[in-house]
């Protein structure tokens with residue numbers, strides 16, 4: 001791959017055939033409305049191309065403000081892109097009300113806070129029957145049978161124990177399972193899970209991650225798993241996509257990226273991840289804060305924090321280059337002409 005190929009780099013698990021969902025060049029610039037920076041834009045997501053094949057999990061990791069949620073909202077079409085397009089089963093997604101409804105039935109977003117996504121005054125039965133009625137026209141006893149099946153699919157069994165409960169009567173993990181079951185009611189092909197376990201007790205996180213794993217295997221869903229936690233990304237995902245300041249800086253097979261990260265930012269994320277086996281304290285050179293997305297740094301956006309920055313890094317944005325196998329990264333260190341001259345700053 002040469003630098004001229006960068007526009008064609010599509011991140012995500014490599015599988016034969018057409019991916020369930022593909023994003024090409026997705027970009028989102030939010031206008032700034034008030035204050036001194038009025039008229040400028042927040043560059044939340046820049047030119048991200050991503051393919052989500054069925055039966056796979058793709059994890060998007062990065063610090064707070066790196067653009068992960070904006071990317072998942074762009075994929076749901078809840079946020080309109082500044083540029084870029086979406087393809088469902090290889091077909092460009094239309095803009096009509098009908099196309100939007102059809103898309104919403106195929107691509108479902110699971111939110112971080114299961115409490116806010118469930119209505120406290122309604123029972124679990126109500127929450128599950130509603131999408132079954134609206135999307136599939138089911139009526140009467142069929143509704144209850146399908147609602148019970150949905151609970152079984154998310155391992156809330158026996159279903160009768162849960163159907164007449166209210167959200168506040170369930171644990172956080174059980175609520176997240178109900179929220180996922182409600183999403184499954186519309187029979188989506190793609191599940192976008194934005195920090196689905198970060199508000200749950202540590203003891204029940206693994207159960208919800210294992211449920212996502214089962215849905216990938218059993219129901220062949222294409223899953224996007226958004227997280228701060230690179231360790232859980234390694235546990236669950238086929239592919240890890242690392243975002244920094246609105247851009248993808250590295251992607252590749254989860255084990256490869258976490259065992260041998262190619263980008264200095266991925267190394268920083270990994271060194272900050274809790275490791276029960278680590279004895280010495282973590283020393284993070286170049287730590288600091290993420291940059292402003294209104295005035296992002298020139299060249300490589302990570303250069304003000306990078307312990308390996310070279311003069312070129314502040315001048316020119318690095319192209320995405322292959323690191324090893326399907327692993328790619330946007331870093332000048334991967335350029336054979338620059339790397340030998342590397343002088344740590």
Ligand SMILES: Nc1ncnc2c1ncn2[C@@H]1O[C@H](COP(=O)(O)OP(=O)(O)OP(=O)(O)O)[C@@H](O)[C@H]1O
Nearest residue numbers: 030042044062063064065066067068069070071293
């Ligand atoms: N509606 C909006 N209007 C203006 N700026 C926004 C809007 N939504 C997000 N942003 C900005 O876009 C950037 C990316 O935000 P986003 O929520 O996507 O980050 P994130 O990676 O999901 O962060 P976190 O890990 O904290 O959830 C941030 O600078 C944020 O302030």
Ligand code: SF4
Nearest residue numbers: 300303306313331332
């Ligand atoms: S391009 Fe330069 S500043 Fe950016 S991550 Fe690579 S070495 Fe660091």
Ligand SMILES: [Mg+2]
Nearest residue numbers: 068069070194
């Ligand atoms: Mg977020």
